[in-house]
Amino acid sequence: MTNTDFLSLTPFMILAMAAIIIMIVISIYRNYEVVFGFSVLAFIAAIASIFYILPIIPHSIAPLFIIDRYSLFFFGIILISALLVTLLSYNYLKQLDGIREEYYIIIFTSTLGASLLAVANHFILLFLGIESLTLSLYILIAFEKSKNSSIEAGIKYLILASVSSAFLLFGMGLIYLTFGTMEFSAIVTAMTHLVKLPPLFIYGFGMMLVGIGFKLALVPFHMWTPDVYQGAPAPVSSYIATVSKGAVMAVFIRFFFNIKGFENQSIFIVISGIAILSMFVGNILAIQQKNIKRLLAYSSIANMGYLIIILLTGSNNGIQSSVFYLITYFITTIGAFGVISLLSTKDFEMEEIIDFKGLFWKNPWTAAVLTLCMLSLAGIPITAGFIAKFYLILESMKAGLMILVFAMIINSVIGLYYYLRVINTMFSIANNTELPSIAFLGKLTLAFISIAILVLGMYPGWLIDFITKYVVL
Secondary structure, eight states, rough: OHHHHHHHTTTHHHHHHHHHHHHHHHHOOOHHHHHHHHHHHHHHHHHHHHHGOOOOGGEEEEETEOOOOHHHHHHHHHHHHHHHHHHHHHHHHHHHSOOOOOHHHHHHHHHHHHHHHHHHHHHHHHHHHHHHHHHHHHHHHTOOOOOOHHHHHHHHHHHHHHHHHHHHHEEEEEEEHHHHHOHHHHHHHHHTTOOOOOOOHHHHHHHHHHHHHHHOOTTSSOHHHHHHHHHHHHHHHHHIIIIHHHHHHHHHHHHHHHHHHGOOOOHHHHHHHHHHHHHHHHHHHHHHHOOOOHHHHHHHHHHOOOHHHGEEEEEEOHHHHHHHHHHHHHHHHHHHHHHHHHOOOOSSOOOOOOGGGGHHHHHHHHHHHHHHHHHHHOOOSSSHHHHHHHHHHHHHTTTTHHHHHHHHHHHHHHHHHHHHHHHHHHTOOOOOOOOOOOOOHHHHHHHHHHHHHHHHOOOOHHHHHHHHHHHHO
C-alpha cells in the first residue's frame, strides 16, 4: 500500500484505534465519564479527518475500496449520526447498573462496519462491512441483560439476520458465477457487452435483495423490526433506524445505479412492488400501535419504502434527493428516540404513548422537540421532512413514476394520523407520572436537532446545492 492509501483510510483507522484504546483503558481502570468523553472526541476527530483527505480523492484502493465524494458524504452522515446517538446515550447508560463502558467499544465497531459499506466497491468488503455492523448490533440490542425484552430482541435479530446474510452471500455467489468477478466496476464492465441480463444474475440479485431488504426492513422482510425496536435500548433503536440503514442504502444505491438495475423491467417491477407494500404496510400497522417505539419502527418501514422509489429514477438528481431525505430522516428519528432516552430511567422506559400524556404541561421543552420531530416525519411545512418529501416527489415525477408518487402522497396522509395522535397525547391533561430531570448535555443535543429540523425546513437551499455539487456517481 502507498502513503496515499494509508492517508485515505485515516477516518477508518481512527474508528478502529478508538475501540482498541477503550479496551485497553477499561482493562486498567474503569471510568464511565472518561470513556464517554474519549468516544465523543474520537468521533469528532474522525469527522474532521474527512476534510483532511478531501484533496486526495477520488482515490481507489483496488479492488476493495473506492473513496470519492459520494462515499465520503455518506461516511460523514454516518459519523455525525453515531456522534448524536453517543451523546444521547450518556444519561441513559449512566443510570444503569453494572458494566457500561463496553457499549462505546461496540458503537465504534458497528460504526466502522457501517463506514466500510459507504466505500465498498467489492462484494467481500460489502459482506465484511455488513457482518461487522450486524454482529455489533446483536450485542447492542441485548445490552440490557437484566431486561428479558432486550435479550429476546437480540435473539430474534440474531436468527433473522443470520438467515438474511445467507441469502446475501448466496446471491453474491451466483453473480460471481455469472461474471467471474466480485468487483462492482468489473461487473459493470462485463455487463456492457451483454444484450440482456443472464437469468443467473437476476436470481443472484433477487437473493441479494432479500438480504438487503432485511437490513432496510422492507416488506416482506420487516417482521423483526417492531420487536427489536421495542426490546432494544432506546439509543440503540435510533442507531438501527439511522446509521445501520443509511450505510446499507449507500452501498445499495452505488451498486444498483452502476448496474443500471432501473433499466431491467423485472427488477423495476419488483422494486416498485416492495416500495408500495412497504409504504402501505408500514403506515397502516403504525396506526394500530400503542407503543411509540413500535410506532417509529413501522414508520421507518414506510420511510424506507418512500426512499427506494428513488432507485427507479435512474438519475443523479434522484440520488441527491435520497441523500437529502436520509439526512432529514436521520435527524428527526434520532431526535424522537433521543426524547424517549432522556425521559427513561433504569426502572421505567418511556415507551407507551399514554406515558406521554400531558408531557407539554410537565416538560414543555422535550414536548416541543418531540412535536417538531413528529411534524417533520409527517412532512408538515417549515420542517425538514416537508422539503425532503417534496424533493423526493419532484424527482420521482420527473422520472415518470406517477403510480409510486400517488402511493407516496396517499401514505403521507395516512401517516399524518398517527404522528398527530402522539402530539395530541402530549397536549392532553397531564397524568401523575413523574419525569426525570434532563441533563444539560441532553438538552444541548436536542436543541441542535431542533435547530437543524427548522433550518433545513426553512432554508434548505444551501444543503441541496452542496449535495448537488458533491454527491454524484
